[in-house]
Amino acid sequence: MNGAPVPLLWLCGPSGVGKSTVGCEIFSQLERAGVPVGYVDLDQVGLCYPAPADDPGNHRVKSRGLGAVWPAHRDAGVRCLVVSGGVETADQVRAYAGQVPDAAVTLMRLRAGHRVLVERFLGRGWRPDLLDEVVRDADELERGKLPGPCVDTDGLPVPEVARLVRERAGGWPRHDAATLDPAPLDPAPLDPATLGSAPLDPMPPHEAPTGEASTGETALREGGHDGVRPGSTPVLWVCRPPAVGKSTVGYEIFTQVNGSGVKAAYVDLAQIGFCRPAPAGDPGNHRLKARNLGALWPMYRDAGARCLVVTGAVHRPETVRAYADAVPGTALTLCRLHAGPAELARRVLLRGAGGGPTIPGKALKGWPEDALLRFAERAAREAAELERVGLGDLCVDTDGRTVEEVAGLVRARAGGWPA
Incomplete structure (x- = not known):
């Protein structure tokens, strides 16, 4: 692809923190503003299981999945791509980024305190038996050194988290960012x-x-x-x-x-x-x-x-x-x-x-x-x-x-x- 790299905003964090929800909100804001935009949930391009024992997070498959769907989005003319998905180490981040060499990747970690994270995770109604593991993973991310800034989501509505994410990412994607409408999606078109x-x-x-x-x-x-x-x-x-x-x-x-x-x-x-x-x-x-x-x-x-x-x-x-x-x-x-x-x-x-x-x-x-x-x-x-x-x-x-x-x-x- 000729020209400047395509901005890619990657939202990471523990399960249940709201990565996909915030990612969809940013995608929707940009769509309403008329910015050609794509969105990829990494879990959705890595559903191939059982996972190998040496890669229980299935990161090898997910990173290749991102690389597989990126060309079609790029050729469709997107000016930016929003991605959501968990990651634990800087090496994993590099492996994913290597699949999209013509994208400029900005990693943004979302966090939430234990009480909020537990409420959100249990509110999903899916695999409550994994709760202890989710909390441990969140604590491990807090101790780790993933590249990129972090946004605390405690007590904030989704549009506000989306605004903070984009602000801390330098006004991402820097396409008439000030004109974007931060209002949530309106179901009124369902006429x-x-x-x-x-x-x-x-x-x-x-x-x-x-x-x-x-x-x-x-x-x-x-x-x-x-x-x-x-x-x-x-x-x-x-x-x-x-x-x-x-x-x-x-x-x-x-x-x-x-x-x-x-x-x-x-x-x-x-x-x-x-x-x-x-x-x-x-x-x-x-x-x-x-x-x-x-x-x-x-x-x-x-x-x-x-x-x-x-x-x-x-x-x-x-x-x-x-x-x-x-x-x-x-x-x-x-x-x-x-x-x-x-x-x-x-x-x-x-x-x-x-x-x-x-x-x-x-x-x-x-x-x-x-x-x-x-x-x-x-x-x-x-x-x-x-x-x-x-x-x-x-x-x-x-x-x-x-x-x-x-x-x-x-x-x-x-x-x-x-x-």
Whole structure:
């Protein structure tokens, strides 16, 4: 890349301190200000487990994951990149920075006192058994000598932490920084009329390559798991409507598989597509996501992954084929999850109250009830459209079932996936 290095702001700190939340806030501020910006959560580009014994933090995979998705963001024209992810040593920082040699890296550590850190971590509702380890890691970071400044987050709202981070990073990224609007995201754009008028999946039609079709495309035509060829790598894609639980179910499948001793990889497509502004002809950023999926999979495969779980929104067969062609040599099974309107509304309201997983870019917590209900109505309309189109090799109804039950049912209906 010609020209000056691209500014990269890396937020680090202990688990639960708010790295992803603050990173998303800075990304959103810059997006609203019209600055071309990208965001990468390092955990989301390193989900390939079990991790090796000599690298339990999976830093080798995560650093390579950052390097894998950086070119697509850079080529999309971002003027700055926000990254969040834990790191413990200066050597690890150098390893990550070596993957983005044309970026100017600024490391910023977030900290919180024990009481605040415990409250935040437990508030996530995930792995409370790790709390003691989290506190120990936080204390170790306090004793360490990571390069870069530190921001104390105790008692501060997220926008204020974001402001302090950028201020202490020299007005990062120094692109009209004084004009940026620090206000939190406003859910008001969730107007039913606006949502209803937007095309579901406006990616331009995919141009199939000449010659023999890819394994993934053949599997799509021949029918999911029935089309898997011997020796091809199994890929399971769990798709939406919104709030149906695709990320939760997909991650549960991933956890079940690697828990059985099979090394598996997981990609949430939404998490590898944070790049704004999106192209006018591809508002879903499918081209960027497909390119990043294609860059991540060989890295995961080389790290020992024997299968891949993917979650993400899709509505049209040509979009599915574009993703399938990004991972040649694989056998793709597309599973559509279904939930009725009442169940979708219940789940949306639950997330609005703070329930469900905390995933960058997917937070509904704190939204007004009327906005949540409009979101639920949109999800129901998209569910009905998916039912009409019949997209997918199989469909699993999630109503009245636990996440574990749905995950088990998906795998069973996919022929005992990844068998």
